Amino acid sequence: MSKRTKIVLGIVALVVVIGGVAFAVIGSQGAGPEVETATVQAKDLAVTVTASGKVEAGVSADVFPPTAGTLDEIYVSDGETVTAGTKLAIMDTQALELQVQQARAGLAAAQAQLRNVSATGGGAADVKAARSAVTAAEAALSAVRQQQTAARSAQTAAKLAWENASDAYDAAKLIYPSGSPTLTALAAAEAQAEAGYRQATAGVAQANAGVSQAQAGLDGARAQLARAQGANPASQRAAAEAAVRQAAAGLEAAQDALDKATLTAPIDGVVIFNAPSSPLGAGAPPTEGSSVSPQAAPFTVVDLAALKFTAEVDEADIDRVKPGMQVVVTLDAFPGEKFASTVTRINPAAQPTATGGTVFEVEILLEDTGADILLGMKGDADIEVSSRGSALTIPVEALFSEGGTDYVYAVVDGKLKKTEITVGATTDTEVEVLEGLEEGAVVALSGSTQYTDGMPVRVAQ
Numbered sequence: 001m002s003k004r005t006k007i008v009l010g011i012v013a014l015v016v017v018i019g020g021v022a023f024a025v026i027g028s029q030g031a032g033p034e035v036e037t038a039t040v041q042a043k044d045l046a047v048t049v050t051a052s053g054k055v056e057a058g059v060s061a062d063v064f065p066p067t068a069g070t071l072d073e074i075y076v077s078d079g080e081t082v083t084a085g086t087k088l089a090i091m092d093t094q095a096l097e098l099q100v101q102q103a104r105a106g107l108a109a110a111q112a113q114l115r116n117v118s119a120t121g122g123g124a125a126d127v128k129a130a131r132s133a134v135t136a137a138e139a140a141l142s143a144v145r146q147q148q149t150a151a152r153s154a155q156t157a158a159k160l161a162w163e164n165a166s167d168a169y170d171a172a173k174l175i176y177p178s179g180s181p182t183l184t185a186l187a188a189a190e191a192q193a194e195a196g197y198r199q200a201t202a203g204v205a206q207a208n209a210g211v212s213q214a215q216a217g218l219d220g221a222r223a224q225l226a227r228a229q230g231a232n233p234a235s236q237r238a239a240a241e242a243a244v245r246q247a248a249a250g251l252e253a254a255q256d257a258l259d260k261a262t263l264t265a266p267i268d269g270v271v272i273f274n275a276p277s278s279p280l281g282a283g284a285p286p287t288e289g290s291s292v293s294p295q296a297a298p299f300t301v302v303d304l305a306a307l308k309f310t311a312e313v314d315e316a317d318i319d320r321v322k323p324g325m326q327v328v329v330t331l332d333a334f335p336g337e338k339f340a341s342t343v344t345r346i347n348p349a350a351q352p353t354a355t356g357g358t359v360f361e362v363e364i365l366l367e368d369t370g371a372d373i374l375l376g377m378k379g380d381a382d383i384e385v386s387s388r389g390s391a392l393t394i395p396v397e398a399l400f401s402e403g404g405t406d407y408v409y410a411v412v413d414g415k416l417k418k419t420e421i422t423v424g425a426t427t428d429t430e431v432e433v434l435e436g437l438e439e440g441a442v443v444a445l446s447g448s449t450q451y452t453d454g455m456p457v458r459v460a461q
Helices: 003-029 094-120 124-173 181-230 233-259
Strands: 037-039 041-063 069-074 087-091 262-264 269-273 299-314 326-331 339-352 358-366 378-395 400-402 405-412 415-420 422-426 430-435 442-444
Touching (some): 041 422, 069 181, 094 181, 124 181, 181 233, 299 378
Antiparallel strands (some): 037 442, 041 378, 299 358, 326 378, 400 405, 405 415, 405 442, 422 430
């Protein structure tokens, strides 16, 4: 055999050996498509309910005025941090001071009447004094009724002005583009007219209160006159003493309203200026000169150290949520950060959603977060409703279902083996396997390839 022939035969033999090794490697990896796989693991599996929501005040206190009137001065700004007792604003006290003066004069008159009854023992002097009191009460009632008439006229005029301004604004919106100077001016005129109407309404309420008080004074004076004309000295004294007590109570109430004309913060926190609703929609926050009433709080003090996250849980999941359950809150304003807490309260009243669904509000306390969390921030809450210890788990991408049967494709010796399993708890990312697989088994994840039982595959490295 020539030397050249030996070299050729050696090369052929080497090729055969290399081909055999390559075939063995390919055969060990499978000759089919490449698949992603996962290993069956034993771990603690937490089942959660996820719900969207927002940050709200956990502790807050509304600040109401003692009576209808206007704000004379505001001492704080919207969003300012205050402590309990800080002066927020003071009302115009002119009308309140007048009520105190009237109540003080009424008490003085009642006390004088009591002294007169005690000194004279009743008689003509009592009748004369009672008649004088009736005359004075009638004059006072006539005066406040005139004020009431004037206030009502002012209210009617203010309402007409507001309606005209509103009509002009509505008409202008059909002609002028949004943001034009004319439209802006008309909107401002409408808002000013509305404020004038509300101030006039407050004046009517004040006048009505004055009429009621004057009428009560007249009724009391007439009753006192009747008693003086027909009662005996003992009953006159009892009536005079009762009148003193009533007048003292009236003075106390008037003085209390005057004292509370200075609005103060009831708790430590941040001042929020409230915008009360109006017939045209949302009103404006309080300013100096704004009309206020005991029915609406112009200010609210919020303790930002005691916030809560209110999650809207779907009615299909609410039965699984209980107070005390562990929660992880994530906020859009703090990407990547998680705030651990617990469920503190479940609102029993259902709330409708914009899409026609039904949710229940679940309150979650937010404290000691170390972040500058503000009211209204939105996010999600993952509520842990159950937990499985040492559960065999697979990714949800490994689970297949067909005809009500759950199964996976186990990877055995480079081939897929369709394996039926029994599923337990599930989460958004993992599935608990109760039967059908053992820890350490390898399963294929779903992909673009259509799997079949026995298909050869290559495991992605």
